[in-house]
Amino acid sequence: xxxxxxxxxxxxxxxxxxxxxxxxxxxxxxxxxxxxxxxxxxxxxxxxxxxxxxxxxxxxxxxxxxxxxxxxxxxxxxxxxxxxxxxxxxxxxxxxxxxxxxxxxxxxxxxxxxxxxxxxxxxxxxxxxxxxxxxxxxxxxxxx
Numbered sequence: 001x002x003x004x005x006x007x008x009x010x011x012x013x014x015x016x017x018x019x020x021x022x023x024x025x026x027x028x029x030x031x032x033x034x035x036x037x038x039x040x041x042x043x044x045x046x047x048x049x050x051x052x053x054x055x056x057x058x059x060x061x062x063x064x065x066x067x068x069x070x071x072x073x074x075x076x077x078x079x080x081x082x083x084x085x086x087x088x089x090x091x092x093x094x095x096x097x098x099x100x101x102x103x104x105x106x107x108x109x110x111x112x113x114x115x116x117x118x119x120x121x122x123x124x125x126x127x128x129x130x131x132x133x134x135x136x137x138x139x140x141x142x143x144x
Contacts, residue, residue: 020114036103040081055084055114056103064098075116077102088116095121 037047047053055077063076072089086104096119104116130138
């Protein structure tokens, strides 16, 4: 084999190896990635049940209900366009309350309900996650 042919073979093998590694990494990340949705996004394009996502918006006033077990709560997340019912079992952050911004990690279950694994509340009265703020400004429910 000539040196030129050997170099070409090695370069082609290196490119194939890099492409294969990139495909494997993307496949692994796809299973771990949580995509961000607002209730309006979910209303326009429903999310398949069981898909890990982040749901963000505002906790609708008057929607917070605590179960008798003391750890399960039900509430509604809204972005001014649509509403999504959420259930969470666990200890909520101290700043979590009605009318505040929230991002919930979890999955949609049958019937359009969101089962949250983690609840993240805003830090202070001026803070809102950037994705939520952008989506709420687009919908016109929050002034810039």
